[in-house]
Amino acid sequence: MSGAAKLAIYNFGLFVAPYDSPEVEGFRLREPSNFLAAETAQGFIGRSGYDGEPGPESWVQQVFPRFIEGSGFDTAPSSLSLWADLESLMAFSYSGVHADALKHARRWQVERRWPALVLWWTKGRPDWADAVRRFEQLHDQGPGPTAFHFKDPYGPDGERISIDRARELAALNAERHRDFLAHVLSVKV
Structure with missing residues (x-):
C-alpha cells in the first residue's frame, strides 16, 4: 500500500471476565455486527484479522500492550484498522452500531488506566507491534504527530488539525447500517 x-x-481493553462468559455475552453478541458495520462504513479501508480465526488475515502476529500484564489474560479485545480520514472514523465510532457498544462497554471491560485508542x-x-508501540507512546508521552487521539488530532503532515464535524458521514452510515443497528438494539446487554 x-x-x-x-x-x-x-x-x-480488558474484559471483566473470560470472552465466553455470561458477563461478556453482550459484547460477544454485538461483535459480528460491529465488524460488518465498520467494513461497510464510509471511509473504511481495511482491518487486521486475528491469527487462527476466520475473516481477514492478521497483519503480522498480534501482540498486546504492557497493560495486559497481571490481568490473568493471554489475549484481550483489540483491533487494528485503516480509514480514509478522521471524519470517517469518528462518524463510525460515535454513532450507530459502534456507539451502542461504547454505551455498554463499562459492563464488559475493566476501567482503563490507559488510552482507549491511538x-x-x-x-x-x-502491524500489531507498531500499533502497540504507538499506544504505549501515547500513554507515556501524550499526543503528538506520531500517536494521537480524537481530542488532539494531527494531520498527515504532522501539524495539529481540527476535525470537520460538519461532514454528514454519520447519516450515510446510518442508512447502510439500519439492519445492523436494529439487531444490536435487540440483543442482551
Whole structure:
C-alpha cells in the first residue's frame, strides 16, 4: 500500500471476565455486527484479522500492550484498522452500531488506566507491534504527530488539525447500517 497517507487506529481493553462468559455475552453478541458495520462504513479501508480465526488475515502476529500484564489474560479485545480520514472514523465510532457498544462497554471491560485508542497516519499497512508501540507512546508521552487521539488530532503532515464535524458521514452510515443497528438494539446487554 502506498500513495496518500491513511489513518490507522488501534484500540485495546480488558474484559471483566473470560470472552465466553455470561458477563461478556453482550459484547460477544454485538461483535459480528460491529465488524460488518465498520467494513461497510464510509471511509473504511481495511482491518487486521486475528491469527487462527476466520475473516481477514492478521497483519503480522498480534501482540498486546504492557497493560495486559497481571490481568490473568493471554489475549484481550483489540483491533487494528485503516480509514480514509478522521471524519470517517469518528462518524463510525460515535454513532450507530459502534456507539451502542461504547454505551455498554463499562459492563464488559475493566476501567482503563490507559488510552482507549491511538491514531496515526501511515502510507503502509500497520502491524500489531507498531500499533502497540504507538499506544504505549501515547500513554507515556501524550499526543503528538506520531500517536494521537480524537481530542488532539494531527494531520498527515504532522501539524495539529481540527476535525470537520460538519461532514454528514454519520447519516450515510446510518442508512447502510439500519439492519445492523436494529439487531444490536435487540440483543442482551
